[in-house]
Amino acid sequence: MENDRIASQNIEIQENFDWPALSKYKKENHEMSLKPNSGKRIIFMGDSITEGWSALDPEFFKKKDHINRGISGQTTPQMLIRFRADVVDLKPNSVVILAGTNDIAENTGPSNVKMVTDNIFSISELAITHNINVILCSILPVYRYSWKDISDPPSFICEVNNLIKFYCENHGHRYVDYFSTMANEKKGLGKDLSEDGVHPNEKGYKIMSKIIQPALDHK
Numbered sequence: 125m126e127n128d129r130i131a132s133q134n135i136e137i138q139e140n141f142d143w144p145a146l147s148k149y150k151k152e153n154h155e156m157s158l159k160p161n162s163g164k165r166i167i168f169m170g171d172s173i174t175e176g177w178s179a180l181d182p183e184f185f186k187k188k189d190h191i192n193r194g195i196s197g198q199t200t201p202q203m204l205i206r207f208r209a210d211v212v213d214l215k216p217n218s219v220v221i222l223a224g225t226n227d228i229a230e231n232t233g234p235s236n237v238k239m240v241t242d243n244i245f246s247i248s249e250l251a252i253t254h255n256i257n258v259i260l261c262s263i264l265p266v267y268r269y270s271w272k273d274i275s276d277p278p279s280f281i282c283e284v285n286n287l288i289k290f291y292c293e294n295h296g297h298r299y300v301d302y303f304s305t306m307a308n309e310k311k312g313l314g315k316d317l318s319e320d321g322v323h324p325n326e327k328g329y330k331i332m333s334k335i336i337q338p339a340l341d342h343k
Contacts (some may be wrong), residue, residue, distance in 0.1 A: 144205035145195050156191070156214055164189045165216035166340060169203060169247070171226050172196035173264060173323060181329040191216070199232045200224060200243030207247050211256070218257035220300075220336065221247055222264075225322065228280050229269040237280065241287045248297065258295075259339050260288050262303040266322050267312025278311035298339040302332055 142148075166189065168174050174194025178185050185192060193210040195202070200223045211219050223244055227235040248258045262285040266277045274280070285303055292299035306328065308314040313321050317328035324332060 144202040145198065146206050146209055148195055149193055149210055153209060153214060161215055162189055163217055165191060165214065166218045166220060167191045167193050167211050167214060167216045168220045168222070169207070169211055170194040170220075170222040171198045171203075173225070174222050176323060177329055177332070180324070180326045181333055184329070184333045194222075197226060197231055198223075199227045199235070200240055200247070201232065204243050204247050204250075207250055212250065212254050216256055218259055218340075219251050220259045220261060220340075222261040223247075224263045224284050225266060225281070228263070228266075228277055228284075229272045229274060231272075237283045237287065240284050241291070244288060245291055248291075248295070258297040259300060259336075260292050260297055261300040261336070262288065264302050264322075264324070265307035265312050267308075267310045268321060270320055270322070282311070298342060300336045300339050302335055305335060306331060 168177070168190065171194055174192060175196050177194065178192045184190065191214065195206075203221075203223055221244060224240045226232075227240045227243075244260065248260065251258050263281045266281060268274075269277060281303070285301075289299050289301070291297070306313060306317060306324075313324070313328065317331070318324055
């Protein structure tokens with residue numbers, strides 16, 4: 125399974141003490157720095173949900189100047205550390221940030237709403253400092269994490285999403301709301317959109333691609 129392969133690869137990176145996984149895209153980043161920049165690069169920064177997108181909806185990335193910089197299992201502090209190497213140094217026009225679900229699942233320790241949003245907002249401010257347009261995404265719906273018993277993930281997710289939306293409204297950033305369209309009656313991902321209730325399947329990614337497209341087309 126693609127997600128298992130990705131997770132295994134990234135566990136190996138973390139075991140080598142590269143906590144933010146700066147080595148994962150080091151080669152690709154160097155190669156990209158040598159290529160002409162069209163001025164239309166859009167980098168997708170995130171965790172396994174972003175990383176798996178290229179495999180299950182490859183056409184979304186192949187036909188455009190879209191660059192995937194998702195890393196399975198990552199939390200927002202890890203993304204904040206690697207943001208310069210994986211985004212700023214590539215000089216994109218825009219960055220799409222989809223982050224926070226692994227913070228809620230406590231992948232790198234306990235978290236709360238403020239910790240998650242503080243990191244997401246810091247990433248956004250770093251982007252703006254370097255003249256990169258910011259597109260912030262809602263966390264996808266999750267009713268239960270299979271690997272961690274977390275109390276009431278839907279409420280945590282909704283709180284974070286509401287603050288992200290409010291932040292976008294007050295800072296002129298684009299907000300992409302996956303949650304409202306993809307959530308089922310339990311405020312989770314249904315079996316038609318996900319095998320494990322966290323990661324989208326092919327149908328789920330097709331829906332995400334459709335939802336985000338207007339934000340990418342926005343000038």
